[in-house]
Amino acid sequence: MSAMKKWASILVSVLLICSLAACGGGAANSGSSQHSPSSSDSGSQDVSSGEKKKLTVWYIDTGKRKELIEETIQEFMKAHPDVEVAAEQIANDTYKTKLPVAMGGNNPPDIFHSWGGGWLKEFVDAGQVMDVTGKIDADSYLPAALNLATFDGKLYGAPLAMSLTLFFYNKEIFEQYGLEPPKTYDDLLNIIDTLNANGIAPISMANKTKWPGALWLIYLANRVGGADIFNAAFERRGGTFDDPAFIKAGEMIQELVDRNAFVTGFNGLDYDTGQSRQFLYTGKAAMELQTSGYLTVVRSEMPEFESKMGIFGFPAVEGGLGKATDLVGGVSPVFSISSQTKYPDEAVELLKALTSKELAQRYVDEAGVVVAVKDVQYNDPFAIQMKEFLEQAEFLQPFYDQTLPPEMAELHKDTTQALFGKSITPEEAARQMEEAAQSMLGN
Amino acid sequence: MAGDAARIRRQNKLGKGLFLLFFIGPALLIYAVYNIYPIFATFYYSLFDWTGIQAEKTFLGLENYANLMKDRVFFRSLGNNVLLVFASVFTQIPLGLALALLLQSKIKGMRFFRTVYFLPFLMSTVAIAILWMFIYNPTFGVLNGLLSDLGLQSLQRSWLGEKSTAMGAVIATICWQFVPFYMILLRAGLTGIPEELLEAARIDGCTPWGTFTRITLPLLMPTIITSATLSTIGSLKYFDLIFVMTEGGPDSATELMATYMYKQAFRFFSMGYASAISSCMFILAFIAAAAILSLDRVRSRGGY
Numbered sequence: 001m002s003a004m005k006k007w008a009s010i011l012v013s014v015l016l017i018c019s020l021a022a023c024g025g026g027a028a029n030s031g032s033s034q035h036s037p038s039s040s041d042s043g044s045q046d047v048s049s050g051e052k053k054k055l056t057v058w059y060i061d062t063g064k065r066k067e068l069i070e071e072t073i074q075e076f077m078k079a080h081p082d083v084e085v086a087a088e089q090i091a092n093d094t095y096k097t098k099l100p101v102a103m104g105g106n107n108p109p110d111i112f113h114s115w116g117g118g119w120l121k122e123f124v125d126a127g128q129v130m131d132v133t134g135k136i137d138a139d140s141y142l143p144a145a146l147n148l149a150t151f152d153g154k155l156y157g158a159p160l161a162m163s164l165t166l167f168f169y170n171k172e173i174f175e176q177y178g179l180e181p182p183k184t185y186d187d188l189l190n191i192i193d194t195l196n197a198n199g200i201a202p203i204s205m206a207n208k209t210k211w212p213g214a215l216w217l218i219y220l221a222n223r224v225g226g227a228d229i230f231n232a233a234f235e236r237r238g239g240t241f242d243d244p245a246f247i248k249a250g251e252m253i254q255e256l257v258d259r260n261a262f263v264t265g266f267n268g269l270d271y272d273t274g275q276s277r278q279f280l281y282t283g284k285a286a287m288e289l290q291t292s293g294y295l296t297v298v299r300s301e302m303p304e305f306e307s308k309m310g311i312f313g314f315p316a317v318e319g320g321l322g323k324a325t326d327l328v329g330g331v332s333p334v335f336s337i338s339s340q341t342k343y344p345d346e347a348v349e350l351l352k353a354l355t356s357k358e359l360a361q362r363y364v365d366e367a368g369v370v371v372a373v374k375d376v377q378y379n380d381p382f383a384i385q386m387k388e389f390l391e392q393a394e395f396l397q398p399f400y401d402q403t404l405p406p407e408m409a410e411l412h413k414d415t416t417q418a419l420f421g422k423s424i425t426p427e428e429a430a431r432q433m434e435e436a437a438q439s440m441l442g443n
Numbered sequence: 444m445a446g447d448a449a450r451i452r453r454q455n456k457l458g459k460g461l462f463l464l465f466f467i468g469p470a471l472l473i474y475a476v477y478n479i480y481p482i483f484a485t486f487y488y489s490l491f492d493w494t495g496i497q498a499e500k501t502f503l504g505l506e507n508y509a510n511l512m513k514d515r516v517f518f519r520s521l522g523n524n525v526l527l528v529f530a531s532v533f534t535q536i537p538l539g540l541a542l543a544l545l546l547q548s549k550i551k552g553m554r555f556f557r558t559v560y561f562l563p564f565l566m567s568t569v570a571i572a573i574l575w576m577f578i579y580n581p582t583f584g585v586l587n588g589l590l591s592d593l594g595l596q597s598l599q600r601s602w603l604g605e606k607s608t609a610m611g612a613v614i615a616t617i618c619w620q621f622v623p624f625y626m627i628l629l630r631a632g633l634t635g636i637p638e639e640l641l642e643a644a645r646i647d648g649c650t651p652w653g654t655f656t657r658i659t660l661p662l663l664m665p666t667i668i669t670s671a672t673l674s675t676i677g678s679l680k681y682f683d684l685i686f687v688m689t690e691g692g693p694d695s696a697t698e699l700m701a702t703y704m705y706k707q708a709f710r711f712f713s714m715g716y717a718s719a720i721s722s723c724m725f726i727l728a729f730i731a732a733a734a735i736l737s738l739d740r741v742r743s744r745g746g747y
Contacts, residue, residue: 097709103496104714122712126497208603208690265581265601267693268609273573275580284582407711418694423606 053343055350056109057087059333060095063300064367065161068359076353083346103128110341111351116148116334117402118409120156123336129156130337135348140357144396145331145372148403157336158355159372161363164386165215165328168294169287170280171310173200181312183324185223188315192261195286202261204285206269206276207420210413211401213266215289216256217416218328218400219314220249226321227395233434234403236441241433245321250419250426252317257420267421274301281305289314291330295368295382311382313389327393330402331372408436482725488718495714507719517720520691520698521727523610527699528678528731530614531621536670538618539625540663544655546626547633564623572687575616579603603689606696613685613697620684621677625670632666633659668739672732679728700724 061069066089073085088109090098095113102108103123114120123129133155138146141159149157169181174191177198182188192202207213221229225245232239233246256262263285269275277294279285281302288294298305316324335354337347353359360373368380370387378384390396401409415429489507491500511517546557563571578585581601590599602612636659644654682701685691691698691706700720708717 100496100709100712104494106498122494123496126494128496208692210690210692263582265604268576268579268581268601268604268689270576273576275576278583407713410706410710414692414694417692421604421606421693423694 051082052084053082053346055083055085055111055341055343055347057085057111057350057354058090058095058099058109059087059113059335060090060092061113061161061333062089063296065296065363065369068362068366069354072353072356072359073350076350080346080349083343083350085350106340108338108340110338110343110347111335111354112338113333114157114336115330115332115399115402116145116157116159117330117398118405119402120149120334120336121151122406124151124156128339130339130341130344130347131156132158132337132348132351136352136355140374141355142372142374144329145334148331148398149334149336157334158351159331159334160355160360161332161367162370162372162390163291163293163330163332164370164389165219165289165291166311166313166386166389167287167289168280168298169310169312170283170285170308172308173283173286174310181310182315185315185317189259191286192256192259196260200283201263201279201285202287203256204263204276204279204288205266206271207267207417208270209272210417211399212271212276212290213253213420214399214401214413214416215291215328216253217246217249217412217419218397219289220252220317221246222326222328222397223314223317223322223324224248224252224320227323227326227397229322230397230400230403233437234441236437236443241437242427242430246430246433247426250429253416253419254422254426257422262420267417277301280309292370292386299368311385323394325389325392326395326397327389328397328399329390330399405440408433408440411436485718485721485725488715489722491715493715494712495708495717496712500715503715507716508723510716511719511723516695516698516703517700519695520700520703523698524679524681524700526610527614527617527681528675531617531674531678532671534618535621535674536625536629536667538622539670540629540667542622542626543629543633546630560626561623563620564627566620568620568683569687571616571620572684575612575619576603576688579612604693606693609689609693609696613688616688617681617684621674625674628670629663629666632663636662664742665739668735668742672735675731675735676728679731680724 057073059066059069069089070087073087077083077085099108099112103126108128114123120129131154133153136155136158138155142162145159145162146155149155149159167181173195174180177194179191179194180187182191195202205212218230225243225248229239229243229245233241233243263269263276263279266276276288277297280288295306298309313324313327316322335351337344337351341347355373357373357375360371360376363369363371364376364378364380364383368383370383370390378387400412403409404412412433415424415432418424419426419429488500490503490505492503492507493500542560546553546560550556566574577583579602581587581599581604584602586602587599590596600608602608640658640662641654644658649657680701681699682705685697685699686702686705689697691702701724704717704720704724707713707720
C-alpha cells in the first residue's frame with residue numbers, strides 16, 4: 001500500500017513540476033501578447049505570423065503622448081504589414097534600471113528611449129547603439145536637439161520633443177501686489193522681498209530628487225559666466241568647474257536661501273507626488289522654475305490653475321556674460337536603434353515614423369509641447385510662447401546631468417542639493433566637481 | 444538475518460531520501476537558480492571592471508574591494524546601516540513585545556485594536572513611504588501641524604529636508620512599519636507559554652513583574668532571538684522605503700549600503716563595484732546572523 005501511495009505522490013509532484021513550468025511559459029506568453037498592440041486584430045496576424053518581422057519599442061512618454069505614440073505604431077504596422085511592433089511603455093525610474101539590465105543581458109529592445117547626452121553615450125561606448133548617420137534626414141530636426149545624440153560626429157538617434165526650463169507663475173498673485181515678470185535678477189530679488197513681506201512664499205521647489213535645484217545652478221552659471229561656461233569646462237578646453245562663475249552661482253543660490261526665497265523644507269519635498277505644485281495650486285507660493293512638462297502636469301492635475309498661470313524666462317544678471325534669452329533645456333525622447341537589431345532597415349523606418357513631422361505636429365496640437373522637429377505649426381497658446389522662447393534663444397544649454405558622465409552628473413546634483421541645504425560652501429562644491437572632472441574627463 | 448534487516452533498513456532509508464527529494468526538488472531548484480547561483484555570480488562579478496551593459500569584462504582581482512575600503516560614501520552608508528540595526532533591534536522588538544503583552548491582556552475591544560495595530564504591516568512599503576512623506580511635509584504635514592497646535596513651533600523641522608533629522612525621521616517610519624510584524628511573532632511565542640506555569644507563579648504569590656521577568660521573558664527568548672536575527676539582517680539589506688522617501692539624501696545623510704549599491708549599478712554603470720558592495724553586505728549580514736545565533740547557543744547552554 002505504502003509503495004502505491006509513494007508512487008502516486010511522485011506522480012503528483014512530477015505533474016506539479018510540469019504545471020509550474022507551464023505556468024512560467026504561459027506567463028511569458030501572456031506578457032508579450034499584452035504588450036503587442038497587434039493582438040487585437042489577431043485574425044489577420046495569424047495568417048502570416050510565421051514570417052512577420054518583430055520589432056520592440058521601449059518608451060516612457062505618458063498620458064496623451066503615450067496615446068499618440070501608440071497610434072503612430074498602429075499606423076506603421078498598417079503601412080508595413082510584414083512588420084509586427086511590440087511597444088512597451090515603462091515608468092521613468094523603472095526604465096533607467098530596466099534598459100541597462102536588458103542591454104547587459106544581451107536582450108535589448110530594437111528601438112529605445114533616451115535623453116541623449118551622457119546617458120546615451122554610455123550605451124554608445126558599450127557598442128550597443130546603431131550609427132544612423134546618413135540613414136535619417138538630419139535637416140528635419142533642430143540642431144540643438146540633434147547635438148545631444150551626436151558623438152564623435154556620428155548620429156546615434158533622432159529627437160522628438162524638447163523641454164525648456166522657464167518660470168511658471170501665478171498671474172493673480174503678481175497682479176495683486178503690482179508685480180511684473182522680472183527683466184533682471186535684481187527685479188527677481190525685489191519680487192521675492194515683496195512676496196515675503198506679504199506672507200507668500202516666493203518660489204516653490206521640490207528638491208528631493210535634486211534636479212529641480214540643479215536647474216537654478218545651471219541658469220545662474222550661464223547668466224554669470226556666459227554661454228560657453230559649461231562646455232569649456234566639460235570639453236576641457238580652457239574652462240574648469242571651479243571657475244569663479246560656478247562659485248558665484250553657488251553663492252547666489254545660498255543668498256536666495258538666506259533671503260527665504262524658497263518654500264520651507266524644499267530639500268525633502270518630492271516633485272513627482274506634487275509637493276511643490278501644491279504650493280502654487282493653493283496660492284501659498286507664487287512661482288516655480290521648472291521644465292515645460294509642468295504644463296502637461298498642470299493640465300491633468302489641476303486644470304483650473306491653467307488660466308491663472310503665466311510663464312517668463314530666467315532674468316539677466318547685471319554684469320554677467322550670459323544673455324537673458326539663453327535657455328536651459330533638453331530633449332525627450334531621443335529614439336535610438338540597438339546595434340543588435342535583426343531588422344535594421346525596418347527599425348530605421350520605424351525610427352523615422354516615431355520622429356516624423358506628423359507625430360511632432362500632433363504632439364504640439366494635442367499634448368502642448370515644443371518639439372525638436374522643424375516646420376511644425378504651433379496653435380496652443382502656451383506652446384506658441386515656448387516656441388518663441390526657443391526661437392529667440394541663441395544658445396540652448398542642455399541639463400548638466402544629461403550631458404555629464406553619470407557619476408559626475410550625480411556629484412553635480414549632490415553638491416547642488418548640499419549648496420541649497422547650506423551644508424557645503426560654493427568653493428568646496430566647485431572643487432569637488434573639478435576634481436571629479438580631472439579624473440573622469442582629463443585635464 | 445541481522446544483515447538482511449540492516450539491508451532493508453538501508454534500502455528504506457535510500458527510498459525515503461529519494462522520496463523526500465521529489466518533494467523538496469522543485470523548491471530547491473527555484474532556490475538554487477534564484478538565490479544560490481546569484482550569490483556566487485555576485486562574488487564572481489565583483490572581481491571585474493564591468494559596466495553591466497556590455498559583454499566585455501576586465502579582470503581586476505580584488506581591486507574593487509581595495510577601492511571600497513577607501514570609499515567615504517560606503518563607510519557613511521555602512522554607519523547608517525549600523526544605526527538602523529540598533530534602532531530596529533532596540534525599538535521594534537521591545538515595542539512589539541509591549542503590544543503583544545497588551546493584546547494578551549483582557550481589555551474590552553482588544554480584537555479591534557489587534558487589527559488596527561497590525562494594519563501598518565499590511566500596507567505596501569511605497570504607500571507607507573508616500574504617506575509619511577506627506578506627514579513629514581514641512582508646510583502641509585500633520586506632524587508640523589500638530590506641533591503648531593501644541594504651541595511647539597520651535598520644534599518644527601523640515602524633517603526629511605535637513606541632514607540632522609532625515610535619518611531619524613526615516614527610522615521612525617521603518618519602526619512604525621515593522622513593529623506589528625514583531626508583535627504578531629512575539630504574540631505567537633506568548634501563546635506557546637503553558638498557562639499552568641503562569642498559574643503556579645500566581646499561586647506562589649509572584650508579582651506580575653516577577654512573572655514577566657522570570658517566566659515569560661526566559662521562555663520567550665528563542666522567539667526574541669529569531670526576531671533579533673530577522674531584524675538585523677533586514678536592516679543590513681534595507682532599501683525600498685529609504686529609496687522612495689529620500690533617495691539616500693539630503694547630501695547622503697540617509698544613504699544605505701543597498702541604495703549606494705543601486706546607484707553604482709544602475710546610475711554609474713559600475714556593475715563590478717556594485718557587486719563588491721553587495722558581496723560585503725552579504726558577508727556582514729552573514730557574520731551578524733552567525734554572531735547572534737552563536738550567542739544564543741551560549742545562552743541556552745548556560746541555561747539562562
